[in-house]
Amino acid sequence: MYSPRQVAKAIGVSEASLKRWCDRGLLAVQKTAGGHRRISRRDLLSFLRGRDHDLVDPAMIGLPAESGKKEATLSQETLLAALLSADEQRLRGIFTSWYLSSKPLTRFFDEGLGPAFQRIGEMWQSGEIEVYQERQSAELCRRALYELISLIPDASDKKTLALGAGLRHDPYELANLMVEAALREVGRRSETLGVNLPGDTIAKAVATRKPQLLWLSVSSVAMESNFVTDCEIIWQACLAHQTKLAVGGRGLTNARRAKISYTVHCDRIGDLIDFLKSNG
Amino acid sequence: MYSPRQVAKAIGVSEASLKRWCDRGLLAVQKTAGGHRRISRRDLLSFLRGRDHDLVDPAMIGLPAESGKKEATLSQETLLAALLSADEQRLRGIFTSWYLSSKPLTRFFDEGLGPAFQRIGEMWQSGEIEVYQERQSAELCRRALYELISLIPDASDKKTLALGAGLRHDPYELANLMVEAALREVGRRSETLGVNLPGDTIAKAVATRKPQLLWLSVSSVAMESNFVTDCEIIWQACLAHQTKLAVGGRGLTNARRAKISYTVHCDRIGDLIDFLKSNG
């Protein structure tokens, strides 16, 4: 069951109008004991059909609107299905409906999308799925993330800048995009430099752009010694420009962490956001 | 979604005229439950594309100031400047303004964007710019291309499918996105599998999805022998499923071409589109 606010956001009208439509009988509603309107998925759909209203996304049905713990696991299966079947429409629907639910994106990333891609990675390595399915999933996900980012209003805080980057031989872009979306959600200006970058050019970027934060995503490390050297160069640049260095990612094992310097380590994207909230 | 007033101001006509155009079906509209007209961005842009109205006030509909179609020129300097300064807004403006100008996207790609990136590649290798600038340019370009693709109306031809892919150790994604946009412009359904793909999984994708066309973009080749083997595997799969194999890209030298089989070689994206027009 959806609340008037959710439906209003989903189809891009004001809450007031939506309530009036309900009261006029254009959209069937059920009421709670206390008199609050609740709209069932079926009624919403038949309303959209009848009005030819494929406004924001008809795939809003993709995600249950219930709250509770079932939702995380549920959305994971839905997510996996959409990703593996290369169903772009459905995937975008899942993204936007999460965004519209006003729940923090970090939860979606840390408990939904991240685990889903971890699972896809396992399936790929075990041969359950084809490599191209993994790649196309990532491609679709990237598109959905770009769309999501564009949905989030521009940063309120124009001054502080956060940069995201990935090191050499580390092609996993999604983490950076998720971080960008999460940062933008909390009103930070954020840009993604890209992946597969040598350490010294990241250091140059820090020197030139002088970000308040640099986010380094580590998913795989090709050569251990290069990794440590790159991190050291970056760390020195961050020190020189009062840039905070946040590191994280599946590839950042404890052993590797011990060898490098950084301001903060974040296992999950939520950790990074929490860190920013408490440290300016 | 835009209201008639916003759109009227944006293109500099009276509200009354705009409403009449909607009612005559020249501009697709959706109506709210209360009967007010709402115009989607995509519908508006495809309307503008077919007529010679210019965007008097692009800001009215949230487009970058450079979105007027009169400004659609193929100035490489402008493109380069926008890319190297990481000016996303400006870049998007250049893209949309070209799209609105009704000139074929292939020209924009073959004479504008492609050469610009060739130039950026040279600047990167000669040390004129930093690696991160090259990567961020590509990142911004990817975003602009995604937006462009989403602006082009859905494929009219639902049946035929074209797939795009890049081989192992070949991370250049932009070509595939440009091809996807160009194919979509001429009404073809098109998907991008991704880059850095082994040959056998591309072959599997052909077997599973049975596309009418497979586009293989070659920008760099790491190991010559792998390249030839991969191409052969793919070619066999294409033969088995009546899939046409189109190859192209800067990395496809004459020497390499001689060693592989394919249906057609395309130096430019325009060549690929021309080939499709004459060969079903």
Added chain:
DNA sequence: AAAAAAATCGATCAAATCGATCATTTCTCA
């Protein structure tokens, strides 16, 4: 279970849009 936080209620009001009408401008073609 109680308290705190968040969401929704119903009502009101200014602003925007509706459809229709009419004068004016632009286009078409003899």
Added chain:
DNA sequence: TGAGAAATGATCGATTTGATCGATTTTTTT
């Protein structure tokens, strides 16, 4: 060129929309 047709822009009262308010209900936290 000039008459008729067609499109445009301006205006009207009626309706719809979006924003806001304090009071109430729902959800979350303690």
